[in-house]
Amino acid sequence: MKNPYYPIDTILEDVISETPTIKTFCLKPAKPIKFKAGQFMQLTVPGVGEAPFTPSSDPNIEEKMEISILKTGKVTDALHELKPGAVVGLRGPFGKGYPLEKLAGKDVLVVGGGVGLAPMRSLLYALFNDPSKYKKIEIKFGAREPAELSFRRQYKEWEGLASNISLKTTIDVAHPDWDGHVGLVTTLLDDLDVSVPESYALSCGPEIMLKFVTLKLLEVGFTPPQIYLSMNRKMSCGMGKCGRCNVGHYYLCVDGPDMCYDKIKDVPNVFG
Amino acid sequence: MRFIDSTDFEKLLKKLSAEGELFVPVKEEDTGKLHMRRVESFPLPDGTVFDGFRAVETLKGFAQHLRFEVAQYPSEEKDELKPEDSFPGYVIVGAKGCDLKAMELVDSVQAEGDYIDPFYKIRRDRMLVIASDCSECSESCFCNLTGSNPWPEKGYDLAIAKVASGFLVEEGSERGAGIIEENGGLFSEVREGLEKTRDENRKKVLSQLKANNKSYPESAEVTEPLRKMLNDEIWTEEASRCVECGACTNICPTCYCFLLFDQKDGEQYKRIMSWDSCQVSGYSRMAGMGTPRPRLSDRVKHRFYHKYDYLPLSHNAVFCTGCGRCIDACSASIDMREVFSKVVTKATR
Numbered sequence: 001m002k003n004p005y006y007p008i009d010t011i012l013e014d015v016i017s018e019t020p021t022i023k024t025f026c027l028k029p030a031k032p033i034k035f036k037a038g039q040f041m042q043l044t045v046p047g048v049g050e051a052p053f054t055p056s057s058d059p060n061i062e063e064k065m066e067i068s069i070l071k072t073g074k075v076t077d078a079l080h081e082l083k084p085g086a087v088v089g090l091r092g093p094f095g096k097g098y099p100l101e102k103l104a105g106k107d108v109l110v111v112g113g114g115v116g117l118a119p120m121r122s123l124l125y126a127l128f129n130d131p132s133k134y135k136k137i138e139i140k141f142g143a144r145e146p147a148e149l150s151f152r153r154q155y156k157e158w159e160g161l162a163s164n165i166s167l168k169t170t171i172d173v174a175h176p177d178w179d180g181h182v183g184l185v186t187t188l189l190d191d192l193d194v195s196v197p198e199s200y201a202l203s204c205g206p207e208i209m210l211k212f213v214t215l216k217l218l219e220v221g222f223t224p225p226q227i228y229l230s231m232n233r234k235m236s237c238g239m240g241k242c243g244r245c246n247v248g249h250y251y252l253c254v255d256g257p258d259m260c261y262d263k264i265k266d267v268p269n270v271f272g
Numbered sequence: 273m274r275f276i277d278s279t280d281f282e283k284l285l286k287k288l289s290a291e292g293e294l295f296v297p298v299k300e301e302d303t304g305k306l307h308m309r310r311v312e313s314f315p316l317p318d319g320t321v322f323d324g325f326r327a328v329e330t331l332k333g334f335a336q337h338l339r340f341e342v343a344q345y346p347s348e349e350k351d352e353l354k355p356e357d358s359f360p361g362y363v364i365v366g367a368k369g370c371d372l373k374a375m376e377l378v379d380s381v382q383a384e385g386d387y388i389d390p391f392y393k394i395r396r397d398r399m400l401v402i403a404s405d406c407s408e409c410s411e412s413c414f415c416n417l418t419g420s421n422p423w424p425e426k427g428y429d430l431a432i433a434k435v436a437s438g439f440l441v442e443e444g445s446e447r448g449a450g451i452i453e454e455n456g457g458l459f460s461e462v463r464e465g466l467e468k469t470r471d472e473n474r475k476k477v478l479s480q481l482k483a484n485n486k487s488y489p490e491s492a493e494v495t496e497p498l499r500k501m502l503n504d505e506i507w508t509e510e511a512s513r514c515v516e517c518g519a520c521t522n523i524c525p526t527c528y529c530f531l532l533f534d535q536k537d538g539e540q541y542k543r544i545m546s547w548d549s550c551q552v553s554g555y556s557r558m559a560g561m562g563t564p565r566p567r568l569s570d571r572v573k574h575r576f577y578h579k580y581d582y583l584p585l586s587h588n589a590v591f592c593t594g595c596g597r598c599i600d601a602c603s604a605s606i607d608m609r610e611v612f613s614k615v616v617t618k619a620t621r
């Protein structure tokens with residue numbers, strides 16, 4: 001019988017610094033792992049424990065996987081100490097992943113903030129696989145300061161991929177190294193170039209950001225079924241068995257982590 | 273249906289003890305409570321009781337151990353698992369109606385769906401369950417309110433009911449039928465009148481349950497009112513008494529939550545699974561941003577909502593079978609039935 005608690009041996013091949021607190025870990029698992037954009041993995045640091053992360057790499061690549069991780073506690077601190085060659089473990093993928101089939105033929109609005117850009121990158125890779133399938137791909141990224149915008153080296157390339165792709169960035173407060181837009185990521189939603197009734201919005205970031213992004217989207221005319229949010233809860237098993245990741249009657253690890261806002265809008269304190 | 277004499281039943285258990293670790297309910301002298309005890313030699317321990325009401329220990333504890341190792345890594349075995357090599361199986365006698373139903377509910381979480389917990393599944397598959405009728409109920413029993421009865425209805429291999437000098441025996445699975453067939457000599461025809469005696473016992477216990485619980489709402493009538501009470505002060509009131517010990521969830525036959533954590537063990541690492549309780553504050557604490565249930569009242573509330581609101585939506589069933597263990601275990605005397613009475617009264621006012 002398969003043991004779903006066993007972490008597959010995985011070699012850490014490379015570590016890329018994205019921001020002062022986020023690193024991308026390039027991993028090679030002992031056997032290929034097939035995942036859909038938005039599904040997540042449980043990543044083990046031997047002896048320390050495991051934590052859930054959504055890959056930031058192209059879902060079409062199975063032999064290798066990249067995960068971009070914010071240093072914030074026990075497991076992530078230990079991860080940030082690791083050097084190439086180290087052995088870690090992977091379980092998964094878990095969860096449903098983004099509803100790509102629904103996005104075909106629509107305007108797709110991607111809103112990411114802080115470490116939330118990481119999961120969004122795998123979604124972007126999936127969309128970029130065939131940009132012509134979507135009417136528009138409009139990307140809005142925000143961070144506290146310029147150094148905290150992950151993947152900046154790739155923005156130009158992404159925008160150049162197809163004429164229906166646009167990418168706008170913002171930082172929270174003015175900074176000497178920045179001549180772009182200043183303000184919270186929600187301010188980028190004031191002048192949208194999408195046709196709202198024909199759009200889906202997908203967002204990932206801190207819950208406080210998700211809350212204000214949702215309010216803004218509703219204000220500009222999105223309806224709850226058009227909004228998908230990557231929710232965050234403590235997780236352990238990843239398979240709907242340990243009980244801890246519930247949002248109302250949903251288990252995020254099984255029914256999410258990307259949840260249609262329509263399903264969770266009535267859950268009290270849904271944004272914590 | 274067959275009859276088996278008490279001494280022959282003990283012979284049968286002796287024989288079945290070769291099929292796995294045998295556990296029977298034994299009455300503790302000072303408290304009068306039944307505890308599941310391992311039988312390693314015969315005769316059966318003094319105080320072995322096959323009727324009465326449920327033991328303190330749940331069936332769940334046999335399928336999902338309190339704390340155990342689920343993985344060693346890195347390992348040559350990789351992710352293939354063969355725990356059946358080391359696990360002999362269980363023979364559990366005296367499980368009651370409420371526990372059988374609870375096991376069925378936990379099965380729907382741990383042993384069904386896209387992922388199956390192999391440890392749970394293997395222990396369940398190798399668990400021979402000989403269930404029995406309740407001959408009495410405790411003050412805290414309320415199975416009748418949860419749509420079940422104080423006798424085995426399904427989820428057993430054999431079911432026994434104490435009558436005259438022995439037991440009426442019914443088969444509930446192929447394995448159970450096989451046992452009766454292989455040990456035919458120990459069983460006899462059911463004498464006239466015995467089935468009637470059993471049915472009268474059942475009626476007696478059921479009417480006692482109904483009398484004890486007549487002022488409380490049925491489980492099926494709780495969910496709707498509960499949904500209207502999310503922001504009611506009732507939860508702060510209940511929480512003001514709760515001491516956050518987690519006894520209610522640990523003793524519950526349907527609570528299945530656990531935590532995984534890792535340990536170093538020489539050159540290897542171990543992954544341990546341990547029961548966990550949604551009542552304690554660290555349960556869902558998250559990186560950097562606290563927990564979705566910061567107040568004790570949120571957590572007290574969560575236990576009721578998970579069982580009576582969320583699981584009916586996700587798993588089509590109220591996850592409470594009325595065994596009453598949480599009522600007995602609570603040092604603050606929080607009684608689920610009282611809470612639901614208040615909920616229903618307040619919500620319909």
Ligand SMILES: Cc1cc2nc3c(=O)[nH]c(=O)nc-3n(C[C@H](O)[C@H](O)[C@H](O)COP(=O)(O)OP(=O)(O)OC[C@H]3O[C@@H](n4cnc5c(N)ncnc54)[C@H](O)[C@@H]3O)c2cc1C
Pocket residue numbers: 040051052053054055067068069070071072073074075076077115118119231232233234235257554557558559560561562
């Ligand atoms: C589906 C999903 C996908 C995710 N994807 C990503 C991703 O792509 N990238 C990413 O960086 N993150 C991601 N996360 C978040 C990530 O899982 C967490 O950051 C990670 O679990 C933190 O683990 P840790 O052991 O480092 O932190 P922990 O040590 O568990 O906790 C970190 C912080 O939490 C608080 N805390 C925890 N326990 C306690 C306690 N007992 N008492 C007091 N305070 C406490 C403290 O503030 C502590 O600093 C994702 C989460 C989910 C659910």
Ligand code: SF4
Pocket residue numbers: 325326368369370371406408409410413414415416421422423481593594595596
């Ligand atoms: S709750 Fe019902 S089935 Fe369970 S021990 Fe009490 S009377 Fe028996």
Ligand code: FES
Pocket residue numbers: 234235236237238239240241242243244245246251252253254
């Ligand atoms: S992480 Fe265990 S139930 Fe979701």
